Amino acid sequence: MPALQAKFFSRSSASEAKRIAQILRSETVGGGLLLLATILALVWANSPWSAAYETIRDFKFGPESLKLSLTVGQWAADGLLAIFFFAAGLELKREFVAGDLREPRRAAIPIVAAISGAAVPALVFIVFNLGNSDGLHGWAIPTATDIAFALAVLAVISTHLPSGLRTFLLTLAIVDDLIAITIIAVFYTETLSIPLLLLAMLPVGIFAVLVQKRIRSWYLLLPLAAAAWALVHASGVHATVAGVLLAATVPVMRSEARGGPDAGPGLAEHFEHLIRPISSGFAVPVFAFFAAGVTVGGFSGLGDSLGDTVTLGIIFALVGGKTIGIFASTFLLSKFTKAHLDDDLSWTDVFGLALLAGVGFTVSLLIGELAFGPGSLADDHAKVGVLVGSFVAAILATVVLRSRNRVYKKMYEAEQLDENNDGIPDVYQQK
Template sequence: MNRKRQVVAEFARYLRTETVGGIVLLAATAVALLWANSPISGSYEALRDFHIGPESLHLSLSLGDWAKDGLLAIFFFVAGLELKRELVIGELNNVKAAILPVVAAVGGMVLPALIALAVGWGEPGIERAWAIPVATDIAFALGVLAITASGLPSSLRVFLLSLAVVDDLGAIILIAVLFTASFNVVAALVAVALLGLYAFLQHKRVTSPLLYVPLAVGTWVAVHAAGIHATIAGVALALLTRVRKDHYEHEAPALRLEHRLQPWSAGVAVPLFALFAAGVPVNAEALGALFSDKLALGVMAGLVVGKLVGIVGASALAVWFKAAVWPSGAGWRDITAVAMLGGVGFTVSLLIADLALDGAAAEQAKAAVLIASMTASLLAAVLLVRRSRVHQRIDEEA
């Protein structure tokens, strides 16, 4: 039994590494693309569209919907825990250090959206599809950074993490605003009450999962019933979790929860979402149509060009006006390399494409996200390796 527990613990530790998380996500994407473009593609669609859940609670959802509404809530909960920890006790508790990734994230949201809107103007669905390139995939981007940037200052990882979480939160707000067809006030009030109870229990140092698990599930159900995208429940709960440990505690609740849930997020939640979201046609006809479709071109230009220019431009302006400072040990060239990773939209961009568009238009938009994300990751890898070598050379000469 002890041997079995040791193996499980080692596997969980393995899944916590950002490199492995990125590889698992990439593998799930590859499986989805191969399966959806194989002779048995019908089985992929049948599985993705299979409905399960209680109809009485309006939770009879397809497996694809469960992945994007339920499993991604775990992903955002884990990301929110790390962001709050950095803001309260980490590098981002310095105001000027915290401002930079926030300003960069805003620049990296506004410019891609404007580019997508300008390029895709007049196309059906652009009134909501402009939001597709605003997001950065945390798991994928951090995975590329971990593989290629061993010589870069650790402050750049915090910058990228914070930027990715901020613009993913921005994307979630856009989802709440753009894709809330109806708003249930009673359900929203129930969600607020449950969040208040969660905060109260945290304040009173209650630690029992017998209380927190039903409370978290209830909050998710209430947010979903309110008509708001349910992943917001994960973010809200994370931001209410205590990050400072008391003298009698081995670790704070935020760190303990992150340690326990991160393997589930990296090894189950995000890969399963990718499996159901990334299965798009990639034959010659589909690719040809992709590069002649203005909406798809707008998505690709927004992610690859808009993200880079928006993040670097906003960061440079913030530093120039002395509102922020560069991450410790890094400069604008390093930010440029990291900013290229902002174009890895992937998870949340696929989510918005699913919500904004239907049918063939959604498939093309998701294919555009995949191509742009892969392009951005490859370009970023080249830039990061070069900057990493520069820093290693400087360290050796010092």
């Protein structure tokens, strides 16, 4: 195996650190709204007015002739999450085309960790449900990390996580999302209409031609995106896949006519600035509000849920499987290559980050609905598993990361120091 970079989780470049900081600030606010939406949904669904919540969530509207007569909950899952995956697709492409991860040696670490962090939880869930053939449909539920919720945890505990670890966490979550959308497209497509799927490529292709010409007129691009989404949905493939397909066509660099690849960010970053606030501030919280409203049924109902292998499999997969997959793969990479941790970090930091990655929510809830059907008993148990597993992972990560906050604070202060007042912190100018 070729040698990786000399250090794991080393400091990013100045421009990349600034960009990552902007993204994470947006996601942290979104994480707060996501947490608030989840609490409201749980309180309402378990209140005397729970029937009103279910009535709103299950209200249908939309043209039946276009196969778009969906409930409010389905519109949130299929429509609003397409915006989320479009934003995630833009960030993934930006990271690997123009970010620090364009270097294969730097990209290998979060990619391997993400793959292991998806595979091991899936295996843990399968072990718990070997005797439950119906429950096995939910094997992919604990595979994804929710970056917004994870960052909300960091904000609540006020930790100064170093830029290298933050970049790793963001990239890990984005690769997780790509793995999840691939799983959804391949394993959770029950009926597939090839003609409709091929027809969907027509608006996607026109969209690609326009964005490659750097055309950003919303009155041209939005109708094409809507047509692509509707056709993908009608084909039987989950409509969120359309968001990733459209994001993949958006150019990252400026055109040669406008200065070449070194001239700065291109259309992808422009779209990301427009879409990310909508995604993190509206689309994901609204989805969470309609997806997280599980009726627990008091302590007896909670006990029944916790006795189900689906619930237990998800909890242990998120808390144990994620941690083992991410930590073990990173540790093994360091042993079988010439790479080692950044001098200011320890393996405790990696362990805490691996625990934090066990906070799975948005995509996990989506896969649960696809696996078991919205409103089914198994789906309710899956939601309990996701909520409990994410909460336990967040608490354990808080204990570990908070114990290292003094070290993080010193690293953070060093990254902000700018004695010559040129706008670039001194650490990025040292050889």
